Amino acid sequence: MKLFLKPSLAILFAATVFMSTSCSDDEDPAPVNEEELITTLKLTMVPQGGGATVTASYRDLDGDGGANPVITGAQLAANKVYDVTVQVLDESKSPAEDITEEVEEEGDEHQFFYVPSGVNLTVAYNDTDRNNRPIGIKTRMTTTTASTGNLKVVLKHQPALKSATSTINTGETDVEVTFPVTIQ
Amino acid sequence: MRNYSNYFVLLLLCVCLPFPAVFAQNGPVPAGADALSDTDCGITLSGTVTDHEDRTPLIGATVLLDGTQLTSVTDANGHYHFHGLCPGTYTLVVSYIGYTTERLQKAVRAPEVLNFRLHPDGLLLHSVEVRAARQRTQITQATGQLNGRELAQTHGQSLAQSLERITGLSSIQTGPSIAKPVIHGMHSNRILVMNNGVRHEAQQWGSEHAPEIDPFVASELTVVKGAAGVRYGADAIGGVILVEPKPLRDSAGTSAVLNLVGVSHNRQGVVSGMVESNPAALPGLSWRLQGTLKKAGNSKTPDYYLANTGYQEQNFSAAAGWTRDQFGVDAYFSRFDTKLGVFSASHVGNLTDIRNALQRERPEPEADFTYTIGVPYQNVTHDLLRLHGFYKTGTASRLLFTYARQYNIREEFDAHGDQSRPGLRFEITTHSSEALWEHPLIWNLKGSFGATYQYQFNRYEGRFFVPFFQSHTGGLFWLEEWEKGKWHVEAGVRYDYRHLQAKLYRKDTPQRTGQSELDNQLLTPTHTWQNLSGTLGVIYHFGPHLDLNLNASTAWRSPTTSELYSNGIHHGTGTYEYGNANLGMERAYNLVATLAYVQNKRLNGEISVYRNYIDNYIYQEPDTVPTLTIRGAFLTARQKQADATFTGLDVSASYQLTDHLLLATKASLVRAYNQTADEYLIWIPSDRYENSLRYSIDKLGARGVFAQNFIQISGLAVARQKNVPDNYLARDYALPPASYFLLNAEAGTTLQLGQQQIEIGLIGRNLLNTAYRDYLNRFRYYADETGRSITLRVSIPLNF
Numbered sequence: 008m009k010l011f012l013k014p015s016l017a018i019l020f021a022a023t024v025f026m027s028t029s030c031s032d033d034e035d036p037a038p039v040n041e042e043e044l045i046t047t048l049k050l051t052m053v054p055q056g057g058g059a060t061v062t063a064s065y066r067d068l069d070g071d072g073g074a075n076p077v078i079t080g081a082q083l084a085a086n087k088v089y090d091v092t093v094q095v096l097d098e099s100k101s102p103a104e105d106i107t108e109e110v111e112e113e114g115d116e117h118q119f120f121y122v123p124s125g126v127n128l129t130v131a132y133n134d135t136d137r138n139n140r141p142i143g144i145k146t147r148m149t150t151t152t153a154s155t156g157n158l159k160v161v162l163k164h165q166p167a168l169k170s171a172t173s174t175i176n177t178g179e180t181d182v183e184v185t186f187p188v189t190i191q
Numbered sequence: 192m193r194n195y196s197n198y199f200v201l202l203l204l205c206v207c208l209p210f211p212a213v214f215a216q217n218g219p220v221p222a223g224a225d226a227l228s229d230t231d232c233g234i235t236l237s238g239t240v241t242d243h244e245d246r247t248p249l250i251g252a253t254v255l256l257d258g259t260q261l262t263s264v265t266d267a268n269g270h271y272h273f274h275g276l277c278p279g280t281y282t283l284v285v286s287y288i289g290y291t292t293e294r295l296q297k298a299v300r301a302p303e304v305l306n307f308r309l310h311p312d313g314l315l316l317h318s319v320e321v322r323a324a325r326q327r328t329q330i331t332q333a334t335g336q337l338n339g340r341e342l343a344q345t346h347g348q349s350l351a352q353s354l355e356r357i358t359g360l361s362s363i364q365t366g367p368s369i370a371k372p373v374i375h376g377m378h379s380n381r382i383l384v385m386n387n388g389v390r391h392e393a394q395q396w397g398s399e400h401a402p403e404i405d406p407f408v409a410s411e412l413t414v415v416k417g418a419a420g421v422r423y424g425a426d427a428i429g430g431v432i433l434v435e436p437k438p439l440r441d442s443a444g445t446s447a448v449l450n451l452v453g454v455s456h457n458r459q460g461v462v463s464g465m466v467e468s469n470p471a472a473l474p475g476l477s478w479r480l481q482g483t484l485k486k487a488g489n490s491k492t493p494d495y496y497l498a499n500t501g502y503q504e505q506n507f508s509a510a511a512g513w514t515r516d517q518f519g520v521d522a523y524f525s526r527f528d529t530k531l532g533v534f535s536a537s538h539v540g541n542l543t544d545i546r547n548a549l550q551r552e553r554p555e556p557e558a559d560f561t562y563t564i565g566v567p568y569q570n571v572t573h574d575l576l577r578l579h580g581f582y583k584t585g586t587a588s589r590l591l592f593t594y595a596r597q598y599n600i601r602e603e604f605d606a607h608g609d610q611s612r613p614g615l616r617f618e619i620t621t622h623s624s625e626a627l628w629e630h631p632l633i634w635n636l637k638g639s640f641g642a643t644y645q646y647q648f649n650r651y652e653g654r655f656f657v658p659f660f661q662s663h664t665g666g667l668f669w670l671e672e673w674e675k676g677k678w679h680v681e682a683g684v685r686y687d688y689r690h691l692q693a694k695l696y697r698k699d700t701p702q703r704t705g706q707s708e709l710d711n712q713l714l715t716p717t718h719t720w721q722n723l724s725g726t727l728g729v730i731y732h733f734g735p736h737l738d739l740n741l742n743a744s745t746a747w748r749s750p751t752t753s754e755l756y757s758n759g760i761h762h763g764t765g766t767y768e769y770g771n772a773n774l775g776m777e778r779a780y781n782l783v784a785t786l787a788y789v790q791n792k793r794l795n796g797e798i799s800v801y802r803n804y805i806d807n808y809i810y811q812e813p814d815t816v817p818t819l820t821i822r823g824a825f826l827t828a829r830q831k832q833a834d835a836t837f838t839g840l841d842v843s844a845s846y847q848l849t850d851h852l853l854l855a856t857k858a859s860l861v862r863a864y865n866q867t868a869d870e871y872l873i874w875i876p877s878d879r880y881e882n883s884l885r886y887s888i889d890k891l892g893a894r895g896v897f898a899q900n901f902i903q904i905s906g907l908a909v910a911r912q913k914n915v916p917d918n919y920l921a922r923d924y925a926l927p928p929a930s931y932f933l934l935n936a937e938a939g940t941t942l943q944l945g946q947q948q949i950e951i952g953l954i955g956r957n958l959l960n961t962a963y964r965d966y967l968n969r970f971r972y973y974a975d976e977t978g979r980s981i982t983l984r985v986s987i988p989l990n991f
Contacts, residue, residue: 034650036659036694038711045821069703069710071760071767071820161823164540166606168556176547177555179606180540183823 044070045106047096048160048184052081052089052148061089063158065184068098080187081158083128089148090133093119095162095182111144116166119143120175125156126188140169150190159185235302237272237735240265240285243308245587245629245637246674249287252309257282257294266790272735274792285309304735311586330415331681331728331742333785333799333841335359338411340899344937344952346984347452347461350384350406354432359416359799359841359859361876364968365399366534367457367490367977368502372402373967374416375801376837376861376875377429380751384432385423387523389577389595392621392647396657396753398969402432403527403573403599405506407450407463407483410437416841417801418781420724420746421668421683424643428746428779428805439477439512439521440469445991456980457501458560459487475513482507488562493962493978498535498558499565504528520580527573532564536973538606541823545765545924545972554974566610570602588631597621615653622646638671649752656759658695660752664688668724679730681742688721689749693756700758701769720749720776740785750774754809754830760820765924767818768811771830778806796844801837808835808865810872813922833867851888857881862914870916873923877912877930877966881905895943902938909933912966924972931963950986955979 046068052061061083067076083089097104110117114136120143121130129149132141165178240252248269255262256273259281263271278300286292290309297305335357337345345353351362351370362370363378371378384391384402394400413433420427440446445468452461467479485504489496505528512521536554539545548554577595584590598620605614627641645664651657670683697703698710728742750771757770785799814827839861846854858880863872883905891897912927919926939952960979964971 034659035713036650036696037652038696038713048821065821067821069698071818071825074703076819076821164606166556176550179538180544180823182821183541183543184821 044097044099045095045182046070046098047094047103048162048182049094049096050081050091050160050186051094052083052091054084055088055090058084058087063186063188065186066098070099078184078186080189083148083150083188083190085150085153085190087150089150091130091146091148093144093146093160107144110162111142114142114144115140116164116169117142117181118163118165118169118173119146120159120161120163121146121148122159122161122175123156123188124159125154126158127151127154127190128156128158128188136169138169140171153191155187155189157185158188159183232275232277234276234278234299235272235274235735236276236281236283236299236305237270237303238305238307239269240271240287240307240309241269242290242587243310245632246308246635247637249290249309252285252287252290254307255284255286257284268738270735270790272790283307331679331730331740332419332726332744333359333416333740333742333783333801335414335416336411337413340939340950340952342409342412343450343950343984343986344939344954346407346450346463346952346986347454347459347982348406350402350404350412350432350434353406354412354414357412357414358797358843358857359839359861360414361859361879361967363398363874364965364970366537366968366970367497367500368487368531369399369401371398371400372414372432373876374414374430374432375803375839376863377803380426380754381429381748382432383419383423383427383430384434386434386575387436387525387577388579388593389575389597390424390623390645392597392619392623392645393573393599394601394617394619394657395751396757399533399569400601403529403571404434405463405483405504405508405525405527406434407465407506408436408481408508408525409434411435416799417742417783417803418724418726418744418746418779420687420744421670421685421726424664424666424685425687425689425722425724425746426748428748428777428781428803436508436510436523439479439510439514440467441477441514443469443471443474445469447989447991449987449989450984451986452982452984454487454980454982456977457487457490458562459485461485475515476511477514478509478511480507480509486562489558489560490977491560492975493960494975495553496558496560497554497974497977498556499532499568500534501562501564502529502531503564516583518580518582520578523575523577523579525575527571529569529571530564531569531571533567533569534970534973535565537970538567539765539973541820541825542765542817543823548973549925566604566606568604570600570604570613572598572600574598584628585631587629587637589629591625591627591629593623593625595621595623597623613653615651615656617649617651617657619647619649635675636671636673638669641668641670642666643668654759655695655699656757656761657753658693658699658756660691660693662689662691662752664690677732679732681726681728683726685724686721687724687747688719690717690719691749691752692717693752695756700756700772716772718749718755720747722747722776722778736788736791738785738787738789740783740787742781742783744781745779746781747776747778749776750809750830760825765825766813766828767820767825769827769829774809774830774832775807777808777832780804780806793847794844795846796842799841801839801841803837805835805837807832810835810865815921833865835863835865835867835872837861837863851886853885853887855883855885865916868916871914873915873919874967875912875914877927878910880908880910891940898941898943900938900940902936904934904936907933907935909965927966928964928971931961931965933961933963934958948988950988952982952984952986954982954984956982 048065050063061081063081064079095106115138131147132143133145133147134142136142162182163178164181165173168178240249252265254271265271280298283295285307349370351372354360354372359375361373363373364370380395386404393403415431418428419431423431447466450463463483465481469477483506488501490500508525510523575597579593581589581591601617602613603615623645625643627639629639643666648661650659666687668685673680694715697712703710724746726744731739755770755772757768761768781803783801787797789795809832811828812831817824818827841859843857860878863875865872883903885903887901891900909931911930936955942949957979962975
């Protein structure tokens with residue numbers, strides 16, 4: 008009992024504390040951030056009655072920030088009907104991950120919205136979820152006269168919100184991209 | 192004995208004492224308790240009672256005028272006083288546990304000041320603890336305290352909400368479940384929370400990170416308002432919050448307390464229990480176990496429920512100590528474990544989503560009441576182990592050691608993707624040690640020398656937001672106090688050194704190239720900062736009732752890792768936050784003057800004015816160009832530095848209208864200005880005013896079954912923040928909300944059922960069910976604040 012009451016020993020103990028504190032963790036972060044990343048939205052437009060397939064894409068391979076995205080617009084023919092399929096991809100992984108499947112599986116809480124502006128284009132849904140509501144992975148786009156403008160594509164996550172009254176303003180935005188579109 | 196000593200040798204390896212220690216329960220003497228005699232000849236007899244050796248004031252010492260019924264209990268500054276005495280000869284008997292009682296006969300003809308210095312009684316068994324318990328230095332800075340019943344009335348609220356009772360404090364909230372304290376307009380990294388003497392360390396990069404502390408562990412909350420860097424370390428430029436548990440039991444016996452709380456607006460239930468013991472067979476040993484269970488569902492505003500705002504907490508702590516005359520050691524462990532729902536409507540994507548949310552009258556989705564917590568939610572666990580000990584190096588001199596390890600895990604589960612694992616997981620480990628020597632009294636100087644060291648390591652899994660880092664921080668400080676007559680002077684100086692190394696891949700920095708070879712290169716930037724902090728303060732006692740405190744302090748803060756390196760989208764605020772690796776340290780110069788008029792029969796009050804000048808104040812400035820992503824546009828925010836000033840005023844006053852009626856008022860105002868840009872800073876608390884009327888009566892009912900009864904009604908007015916920059920909407924999504932008024936009420940009683948006491952409190956908040964939004968709530972874009980809420984709390988002390 009007497010022994011450890013000596014002040015010199017107390018100081019020694021204190022020194023031990025300070026020493027034990029100065030340990031060091033030399034761990035490196037994992038090189039891959041494990042997160043769900045959407046890098047690419049691709050529209051594949053197949054004209055009915057033959058003709059060249061048109062592809063439009065928005066690619067931001069390094070994710071948010073950093074290098075600017077690469078946007079490829081669409082040149083469509085006048086007075087045509089196109090069968091359009093949208094794909095959402097993670098191209099930062101190899102092979103690229105197709106996130107569209109996930110959207111389709113959770114179709115009752117996701118919806119794509121297509122908003123043309125300045126361009127003579129109408130968009131109709133061509134698929135449904137399990138509640139018979141549109142998803143918008145497959146659509147039919149109809150062009151009329153020559154014009155130039157934009158097509159905004161928005162994917163909304165609407166958990167427990169998707170209904171007959173839900174709109175583009177409902178829920179959280181998963182994807183929002185705008186393509187230049189020319190009809191000639 | 193032999194077995195125990197072996198065990199405690201291990202404990203002593205890394206130990207220390209609760210430095211700001213624990214305070215005696217006696218608060219200021221209520222006006223009604225002032226000593227009054229039948230005939231009033233107007234003579235005042237007053238003075239202070241201090242320790243003979245180290246001159247610290249003895250709080251709660253009894254001064255008796257022998258042969259009369261008159262007694263006075265010393266206040267927080269050791270003052271006692273008798274009013275309205277008639278000329279004559281009085282015998283003063285001054286007693287305090289652990290000290291030799293003193294008697295003094297004095298012929299009194301005119302107002303007289305008599306000071307007593309009591310000698311410690313070495314024969315009394317627990318004198319060491321008693322002296323530790325009243326070790327309380329007078330601080331020249333503005334402070335505020337919450338203890339006893341006033342603290343108990345806050346049970347069921349978070350730490351930050353509880354502290355709002357102190358003038359000059361407010362809280363920054365993220366929905367109903369998350370609140371952080373704000374002192375004089377400053378929060379987060381500019382405030383330190385000292386939990387049981389240990390600097391609380393957790394993830395501090397967001398307003399949605401509330402301090403991970405169970406308020407039930409505290410028997411007293413003290414706030415130091417102003418730069419307190421010298422004692423508590425660099426970073427404390429805005430202030431310090433001290434969360435102090437009760438000291439371990441120092442008299443033989445076993446006791447327990449059971450607390451039950453129910454809250455109406457979120458149907459919250461809380462059970463908190465504590466049991467402590469000091470076995471008669473082993474008088475040196477004391478232990479305590481404490482635990483809290485809390486569960487709340489969706490909060491209700493006046494018009495709707497807030498979806499996914501429930502939370503749960505499971506906390507416990509255990510403490511044991513061994514104290515002898517010459518030394519003492521103790522160990523403390525606490526775990527705080529919470530699961531917090533994040534308000535569904537705040538889970539927005541890009542700027543368009545936020546604008547949509549602002550347009551809505553009611554948040555979407557609509558919700559009913561439920562205790563179920565869905566995604567998104569946070570899981571946070573915080574462990575604290577503290578070992579501490581002291582060794583006496585003289586009659587009034589001690590060596591103290593503390594070692595603490597904190598381990599904090601924060602998991603954030605997203606509404607997206609794989610919900611079985613968190614989208615973001617942080618682990619931060621902090622080791623800290625402190626050695627302190629309280630030197631013997633020389634030339635009327637009482638002071639201490641200290642050394643601190645802290646090591647911290649942070650890692651994460653999931654998406655990038657804040658990098659891996661490790662930091663080493665060392666500090667040396669020296670504090671002295673000098674007291675003579677009406678003067679009390681405090682001075683201190685501190686040196687700190689901080690080394691930080693971050694580890695991150697180039698792809699996670701704004702310098703990302705898009706070429707995978709370069710982007711996958713691991714960068715290890717390092718930073719070193721060192722600087723001095725200082726404080727100089729004076730208290731002048733004009734008399735037993737009037738004190739003037741003046742303090743000038745300077746402290747500094749190095750930028751945090753998040754301010755340097757954060758890079759990513761901050762969900763809930765729709766902001767893409769960029770760190771700035773070139774930030775320098777910020778330095779605060781703080782001036783505060785406090786005039787306190789206390790211990791009077793009717794009017795009491797305190798007025799405090801302050802000016803805080805901050806050189807290179809670090810703040811987030813929104814960029815006019817939004818960050819474009821595949822999810823649309825996000826507000827861009829960058830870290831910048833400017834010179835800023837925080838100027839303000841805290842006032843509190845009370846007037847005893849009758850023996851039973853007390854009128855009280857509080858006001859706090861702060862103006863924060865960016866001197867470089869010549870405009871006000873945003874997100875600063877607006878002016879707050881509070882008035883209350885309290886009716887108290889000690890005994891009611893047959894044989895006084897109801898004791899210490901009170902009922903209080905109060906009104907809180909919070910003004911609209913008008914002191915904002917022009918072009919406000921370029922920096923924030925919505926203008927500051929309108930001013931609001933809340934009507935609150937409280938009542939309490941102590942029920943005596945035979946030998947058993949039961950303390951009951953009833954608190955009503957927002958009784959008029961006012962729909963309002965608060966400027967400092969980050970979710971004010973989405974929903975109203977909570978509506979009418981009634982809290983019932985019961986506290987049952989048990990003695991075995």
